[in-house]
Amino acid sequence: MSSTPSKVVLITGTSSGIGLAAAVAAAQAGWHTVATLRDTGRADALRKAAAEAGVELDIRQLDVTDEVSVASAVDGVIADLGRLDAVVNNAGAGHVGTLENDTVDEVRTVMETNxxxxxHVSKAALPHLRASGGRLITVTSVGGVVGQPFNEAYCAAKFAVEGYMESLAPVAATLGVSVTLVEPGAVATEFVNNIGIDVEAEIAAAGPYADALHHYANRTVAQFLSGAQTPAEAAEAVLEVLTADHPALRVQTSDWARGFTGTKLADLDGSAVLGTTGTWVR
Incomplete structure (x- = not known):
């Protein structure tokens, strides 16, 4: 593959959901889109979506938890295409649990991915984003701003990403790289299914937390059934960041997400947040 004059974006976690939709949207907007996923054997839905949209994707293997895989993918993009103009960190994994019932190793696993x-991906990409004056975009979650019941490990990882990127942003900007956090709320994707839990079994094994987990599960299922965005709607925010003249540090993907994160950002003593999330577990 020869180098291309098109701008090049690398997106992680494109087998489904926001990553898949963002890859297709970026290609439709004229970007040379490197769509990566841990297991390229799971790329059928991605290929089908690209074919239906009439676009071509450059599909490559990348496991964000494996530094060798990350370096190989980024080096391959530079060798084949000669440039990298944007990265969208989208790969992630959910986890439902609470401190007393989780093992520390389970929490470490959540942190490794999220x-x-x-x-790993950002560090490998930054020298090339500096060269292009590019964009480093990370899909986090409203859970990176507001802590949520039974999501301690997941929210901790997303909080860490938010803090890291917010701190990196002014430093990267001195060298021409913009940093943006994209914060979805509920999105109707395979993400929830991919958590891989049996809700009834988890409730049965939750001990003193069973009643709270039951309330949380009912509330969460109802939210995803009634108020979730489509992946394409959430991906619109990613595309806007890719194409904006001056992208913001923090972008929410819906009015609900803006209202929810706004509650936290204006909540100096934490009472508004606990007043909201406390109703999720009782």
């Missing part, structure tokens, strides 16, 4: 995976 936090350290972002760092």
């Amino acid at each position: 936090f350290f995976g972002v760092l």
